[in-house]
Amino acid sequence: MQSNPMEVFQREAPEVAAAFNGLIMSLVATKGIDQKTKQLIYIAMKASMGDQMAVKAHVPMAKAAGATKEEAVDAILMTLTVSGIRGVVTCLPDAVA
Numbered sequence: 001m002q003s004n005p006m007e008v009f010q011r012e013a014p015e016v017a018a019a020f021n022g023l024i025m026s027l028v029a030t031k032g033i034d035q036k037t038k039q040l041i042y043i044a045m046k047a048s049m050g051d052q053m054a055v056k057a058h059v060p061m062a063k064a065a066g067a068t069k070e071e072a073v074d075a076i077l078m079t080l081t082v083s084g085i086r087g088v089v090t091c092l093p094d095a096v097a
Contacts (some may be wrong), residue, residue, distance in 0.1 A: 005053070036065040040075040043095070047087035048079035055091040069096060 010017040028035070039062035046054035059072050072095040079087045 034065075036062060036067045036071075039065050040067055040071055043072060043091075044075040044078050047076040047091040048083035050083075050086045050090050052090045052094065056094040059095050059097075 006017075009020075028038070033041070039058055043055055043058050043062060046058065055076070062072055062075075063069075073092065076088055076092050076095055
């Protein structure tokens, strides 16, 4: 069984993980973009990298912030012209699950 990478990070480098979490919380707290849009942007960025694990984690967060399945799918599809098909085929299944 593969370990959760974030749990390994927190266990092996707790001070760095805490600083990273503080950075994330600072970004979450900014007011320029609403939380739903932030999550959709993050999904698109991670899908463009083919980061299936991050997309799988953030789709429920986007939905909890009010995003629809269609919005999550569109965020992933937007990566096609920039990054090609890899992110779409690896990450789209998690958006429609």
